[in-house]
Amino acid sequence: MSGQGPEDTASGIGGEAVPAPGEAVSGRFAAIEVQRLRWFVAVAEELHFARAARDLGIARQRLSRTVIELEEELGTKLFVPGSQPTELAESGRELLAAAKDLIAAAEAAEPEPVDDGAERLRVGFVPGVTVTKWERIWADRFPDIRLHLVNVPMAEQESALREGRVDMCFVRLPMDREGMNAIPLYREVPVVVVPKDHPISLFDQVSTADLADERMQDAADLDAAAMTMELVAAVSGAAIVPHSIARLHHRKDLVYRTMTDVPETEIALAWPVARTTELVEEFVGVVRGRSANSSRAPQAARTPERSAKQPVRKQSGKPAAKQGGKPAARQGAAKKPGKRRGR
CATH class of the missing domain: 3.40.190.10 (Periplasmic binding protein-like II)
Incomplete structure (x- = not known):
């Protein structure tokens, strides 16, 4: 029996092309709308439905419904049911890898945006x-x-x-x-993030001395803060980040406490x-906080003002006081009875 050559392996039986494993996976998901793929990727990377929905600017319920529809369409679970925190299932990891390729291909095929000249x-x-x-x-x-x-x-x-x-x-x-x-x-207040059952969670405020014996996670790369939180939750220890970052990546199994002797950002x-x-x-x-009537605001955004060429309102018929003379009010002008000068 003759051995199978490279041509046979690539072409398959009868000369019919056999797709590479990656192509077969992508082909399986190719019919899914790109928007739904983007929404799934947002959840898969954030591993948090509420935060992903906020980043996408859509309702959490709508995002959850989209994922459920995807699971029903594919006949498999994309996320591990009941897992806290959210965890990708094997099918979810497979879709994530394919979705990124499909999204990139779709973006490459999109025509260059036309500048309409609008401000x-x-x-x-x-x-x-x-x-x-x-x-x-x-x-x-x-x-x-x-x-x-x-x-x-x-x-x-x-x-x-x-x-x-x-x-x-x-x-x-x-x-x-x-x-x-x-x-x-x-300025942003720095906080330390620790597991919910950590002794530090009992404190209201924490100093660096309180963390002397702790396993500190490197949190210098704030773009990777989600992974830092994963490490804190998985292997314990602690991480110091700005308060807004801790709030952005909040998890139910972690808490954060204010640091007293770390510089603010x-x-x-x-x-x-x-x-x-x-x-x-x-x-x-x-x-x-400048108002719309500020002199810096464009005319269209300001309250209409009197034009410089607008005629000046006529003054009263009383003659103006001569230069060097006393004001009219002091030239014997009679005061109206019953009228007091305000303080």
């Missing part, structure tokens, strides 16, 4: 920063100018600004401020000095 402002924000209030004010004040919000990894906050991927960015200091404007906004709004435009200045005004 817009691209504002980035690093993890932990909430921009909802300023987005709402901008939409109310400048409804015809789009505010495009961009989630920027902290490791890329400076490069996103210098490379022009965003016009402005809410950054976490420190950063290289050469050629940059930066307006400090607020600072959030600022930054943009390149060379790209200070009118829209940039307007957004600075929104963040600083």
Whole structure:
């Protein structure tokens, strides 16, 4: 019996092509809408339905329903039922790998966006920063100018600004401020994250001395904070992060307590000095709480004011006092009876 050659292996019996294992997996999921794949990936990477829904800007119930529909369509469980925290099942890991390839292929096939010339402002924000209030004010004040919000990894906050991927960015200091404007906004309190049953959880506040014997997890990379929380939950120990990051990646099996002797971090709004435009200045005004009637606001956003050419209202018929003379009120003008001068 003759041996099977490479051509036979690649072609299969009868010369029919046999797809590679990865191609077969992708083909199995190719009929799923790209949007549903994106939603699934958000949950699979975050391993938290509520946070994934918030990042996607949709209701948690809608996201959960989409995942259930996917499971029914595929006839398998994508997440381990009842697991706390959320855990991917084997089928879920398989779909996650295939979904990323399918999403990338779909994005590559999309036509380049056409610039319609409409005004817009691209504002980035690093993890932990909430921009909802300023987005709402901008939409109310400048409804015809789009505010495009961009989630920027902290490791890329400076490069996103210098490379022009965003016009402005809410950054976490420190950063290289050469050629940059930066307006400090607020400070973040540092907290220590520990397992729920850890002795530290009984404290209200914690000092570094209290953590001397603890197994500290490296939390320097805030973009990987979700993985840091996983490590704290899995192998115990502790991690120190800004309060907003602990809140963003909150888990039921972890708690966080305020640190008393660790420096606070600072959030600022930054943009390149060379790209200070009118829209940039307007957004600075929104963040600083400047009113719509401020002189910096565009005319369309301000309350109509009297034109400089508008005729001045006629004055009373009383002659004006001569230069150097006493005011009219002191030139024997009679006071009206019963009228008092206010204090």
